[in-house]
Amino acid sequence: MPTTGQSRGVSARSKRADAVRNQQTLLEAAAEVFVSSGVDAPIREIAARAGVGMGTIYRHFPTRADLVIAVYRHQVEACAEAGPNLLASADSPLAALRQWVDLFVDFLVTKHGLAGALQSDSGGFDALHAYFLDRLVPVCTQLLDAAADADEINPGTHAYELMRGIGNLCIGHDSDPRYDPRRLIDLLLQGLRRPQSP
CATH class of the missing domain: 1.10.10.60 (Homeodomain-like)
Structure with missing residues (x-):
């Protein structure tokens, strides 16, 4: 008792x-x-x-900045944890990569507003950006390597390169309703695929 x-x-x-x-x-x-x-x-x-x-x-x-930073960290951790889980549960490594990229894009939409919320604290933003890279580049690398090992994509794509490209495609999404970055990101991912043998 x-x-x-x-x-x-x-x-x-x-x-x-x-x-x-x-x-x-x-x-x-x-x-x-x-x-x-x-x-x-x-x-x-x-x-x-x-x-x-x-x-x-x-x-x-x-403050709003406190909330935005907490959401940012929360989403980084959710993205980091999702990578291995998706690899274990998806139909293929490429399917896992596609699902992870969807989560990453949701995160980037939030991240876009972070700079404005932290205007007076560029050092804090830089530290968060370093944290973001430290946590997510290895996860993206693991997904890319698994898809390459399964012969689903061509080897040689670097995680940082892919993540930065996706980030650049997301710029402008909130200011132009005619622009759909997810369609272009899907084209980018299709471009990674290894051509099927005839």
Whole structure:
């Protein structure tokens, strides 16, 4: 039978676990809103999506920059963790790469607004960019290598090169509704494919 001190310890741990879960829910809701409405979306829209009060958001993230940075880190980690999971579950390494690129594009839409949200902190933005490269270039490399090993794509494509190309294709998406970067990214990925033998 647990003592009172042990009960308090278990209770504190479960409260911490609840707080972490609540924060994850909030970050996922904020990411969805940022992807659909931009980084300047009203906080009340994020609160409604997360099913919390606006005070809860401000308690976790006192400024919009704090929230954007947290969403950025959350999405980097989600992209990093998705790579190996997709390789294990997708029909093929190329299918895993395509699914991962979709997640990466969602992330880039959020990332685009980050520079504006951090105008006064270029050092902070540089540190986040380095973190982004450190976490995601190895994951993209693993996906490319697996697709090349399976003879689905030509070898020799560098992850940084591909990620930068995708990032460049995403520029301008939010300012021109006629422009669909995903269509061009799909063409780019088709260009990686190894030609099928006749």
